[in-house]
Amino acid sequence: MTVTKGGSFADPIQAPGTPEADWQAWPGWESLPEVSLGSFDRVVVVAAHPDDEVLGFGGAIALLSASGAEVTVVAVTDGEGSHPDSDVISASDLVKVRAAETRAALAELGAADSDVVRLRISDTKVGAYEDEVADQIARLVHDADLVVAPWTSDVHGDHEAAGRAAVRAAKAAGLACWLYPVWMWHWAQPGDLRVPWRSAARILLPPTVLDRKKAAVKRFVSQIAPRARARATHRSCLRRNWRTICATGRWFSGERHTTHTGRQHGGHPRRVLRENVPRHSRPLAPCRALVRAPQVRPHRGEPAPAPLPPRL
Structure with a gap:
């Protein structure tokens, strides 16, 4: 962990994080338009690691499946690096475990x-x-209606690269690409100017779908059990959060923020998504867990984070 002279963290993922209560209290959620999932026949959901697709888009996957849409999940990595020094499970065994957890x-x-x-x-x-990832995704989206992937400015190397590859594949196929963050909820703050809120949208999750998503995240035992390290702790916090946020962002290029009008190449809208439950179904005492998580730090195998997008 590196702290600069000004008291800030050189690695934003290792910083203490934004309290969940701050996100809950932000009035900006009400200004985000709702997005419908009723018009898709096939959706390809890209995940940098097994469980990202559930954390970022799990409620939507449940809604899509219930509507009869075909969902294809693309796991870019097998997530074998989550426990590099474990004396309990080997990387090869962890691959099998995490694949089974995804299915469950x-x-x-x-x-x-x-x-x-x-x-x-x-x-x-x-x-x-x-480049290889982009080519492989391109072969999988030829008959899809939508591509969903990790946000390209999530400040996690694997997430961002997977997102960029998916954006390229979707662009080549003339498809819309929605991007969901995972770590953004940790390093950003409500209303943060580094996040493209003006192109955001939200997916409302009925209570039954919210319960499905919570149950799904609990299946990733390897990532939320007591022996799991930092990234697992982060996911455990997301799992317990009653609101179950999912989001995707207006595209940031790697070098600069693009100020387009929110329309993707080919005329398809690019949206930011956030999953939440209807106001009337919110519990009276939400737990305190979302992005406050990493008091435990990311494991040594975690890639160095990319620089934060510039403030506007």
Whole structure:
């Protein structure tokens, strides 16, 4: 952990994080338009690691599956790097465990018949194989209606590279690409100017779907059990959060913020998504867990984070 002279953290993922209560109290959620999932026949959901698709888009996967849409999950890595120094499980065994956890989680979402395509890119090394990942995703989206992937400014190397690859593949196919953050809820703050809120949208989750998503995240035992390290702790906090946020962002390029009008190449809208439950179904005492998580720090195998997007 590196702290600068001004008291800030050189690695924003290792910073204490934004309290969940701050996100809950932010009035900006009400200004985000709702987005419908009723018009898609096939959706390809890209995940940098097994469980990202459930944390970021799990409620939507449940809704899509219930509507009869076909969902294909693309696991870019097998997540074998989450426990690099474990004396309990080897990397090869962890691959099998996490693949089984993904299947179990999809079953909880009512998406047991979904295809899961494993690209088997080395965990923490997605950026080095970004062109290969883009080519493989392109072959999988030829008959899809929508591509969903990690946000390209999530400040996590694997997430960002997977997102960029998905954006390229979607652009080549003339498809919309929605992007969901995972770590953004930790390093950003409500109304943060580094986040493109003006192009955001939200997906309302009925209580039954919210319960499905919570049950799905619980299936990733390898990531939330007591022996799991920092990234697992972060996911455990997301799991317990009653609101179950999911989001995707207006595109940031790697070098600069693009100030387009929110329309993607080919005329398809690019949206930011956030999953939440209707106001009337919110519990009286939400737990305190979302992005406050990492008091435990990310494991040593975690890739160095990319620079934060510039403030506007």
